[in-house]
Amino acid sequence: MPPVSSSAKSVATRNDVARLAGVSTAVVSYVLNGSKRVSPQTAAKVHDAVAMLGYRPNQAARALRLGSPEMLGIVVPDATNAFFADLTHEVELAAEERGLALLTANADRSPERERRLVEKFVTRRVDGMLLSSTLAVPDARALVPGDVPFVLMNQFDDMPGVNTIGVNLFEGARLGVEHLASHGHRTVGLVSGITAGGDLDPREAGWRAAIEQQGLEPGPIVREPFTKPGGYAAGRWLIETNTLPRAMFVSSDQMAVGLLLALHESNIRVPDDVAIVSFDGTRDGEYSWPPLTSVSQPVRLMARAAVAVLVDGAPETSKQLFAPALVRRVSCGCGDHHRVSP
């Protein structure tokens, strides 16, 4: 699956940095590589120019020149979420193919903790950083020095000056709601995750677009954290307020697993009483009961793309948005998963 869209921005070159700092391009290299001593004043001018222009030297060339053992770092918001466990593992494999090791860190959904972890990675001089951030993007960008290549994962929106990799969340939610409509449902609710910075999750816009395009009724919207307890809380709320619709789109497999527990506890059958389509396509949804029909993210392709951007360098700021795919299992009402008992 190739990236379905990509946008390009012109980015700063070493010449631009030299011009702004008022030094030669050789001096820029000395400062960024630590290959010759320059005065602190000159170094400060170069660092300021790098930061102002968002300049990033070509990583492969830099690593070769230094001959150092290379190491990438990744910070995920929740390492115990199956999606991030998969993503981390795929990044590890992609890094390994390039002879790179991977430092991992878990922000536990705390922006404060993420900030500290990124600072630590910088201190440890990782050769490239992947953030799947709980931070607002400008905050993340400000934390990483201009000469450390970095990629924002799980990123849907345009981010000038930042390399991003993500899946088309809007399209994925649209796919999921359309599939529920194909089963004859006319009202579809939404269990949505609470996002960093309180921005509207693009899955919510995709859900709404499909509702309108298909002439459906919007069901209730519940917003909870992107976790199993979050999904469970959403389920309890829908049951207690007696607002549970006949079909729900759930923005993550983790939340759907929690929702299933709440439904089971109240003897509500899936898909007979409520049909569910969720998002992520993790193994958690393959082994839940019933197995979840889910909009799957191409984790391996995204991981490889991220490592490629860090190692090979992006010729310009790049946005890679991958296409999701619907995996049909049982929770939507497709097929009868029950086998005949011997």
Added chain:
Amino acid sequence: MPPVSSSAKSVATRNDVARLAGVSTAVVSYVLNGSKRVSPQTAAKVHDAVAMLGYRPNQAARALRLGSPEMLGIVVPDATNAFFADLTHEVELAAEERGLALLTANADRSPERERRLVEKFVTRRVDGMLLSSTLAVPDARALVPGDVPFVLMNQFDDMPGVNTIGVNLFEGARLGVEHLASHGHRTVGLVSGITAGGDLDPREAGWRAAIEQQGLEPGPIVREPFTKPGGYAAGRWLIETNTLPRAMFVSSDQMAVGLLLALHESNIRVPDDVAIVSFDGTRDGEYSWPPLTSVSQPVRLMARAAVAVLVDGAPETSKQLFAPALVRRVSCGCGDHHRVSP
């Protein structure tokens, strides 16, 4: 929960290494710290003596002397298993408290891959290593140079010359089977994981001991990989051969989740038709349907103990065996988890 047992062996000192290599203790330090150049012949003699004696210098002192940024490495057999995801995260937190970063790697249950990963960590000069190994222990020991502190996690047996941390698997299985007996079951089967090197899993001995002590009938034993597909295969086999007993002890939550899927597919009810107690106490079992009664491992305590051994050094070879605890949920027949629907 303190370690429930610990055994001590006398280990080699720097004096022993110096004597065997025929050099002074200062030369041993030069070689191990890289603090002065010595001839390749002398260095080889020291390294041979270190390997023969299994000598490990005190890590904290070594790191201080070098003043290097410190980094631990962990290799787990399956990073997508919730137990190892938890363990890795707890080790990360414990390491962070000591100002250490953590390199992680996933052996994907391949001894060949694990061997390569350990070698890479050694090349990268990690300051300490945690293995939760798929390798036979002597192989693992041989891979790690004598001057790199290492801890074997998930280790139950005595391993002379190696620091080990584990949970009492035998006792855990006994607890689980006894609990099923307390629900009135007289026949209890076993779903067991296939272990590295084909050794008998101590949980199998614990299951058997409880069967004998309680005067129960042993049910069928099925051995499959420690994964969700492995548990699913075990369930299919028990159903197809019509040998499914009324109660099962399952050696991991992952396998129990797979088993549940096979049972659901055949409309077999848990705990009404089959009662289940599993092992690990992960979040996967908290959100499965029904929620799993499981013998829980004290992951946080084990992670802290492992980091303490690596950083503070063990005064002698140490074996720390932690006590497991039964977490009662629904799959065993305890309570009625169904809430009243409003």
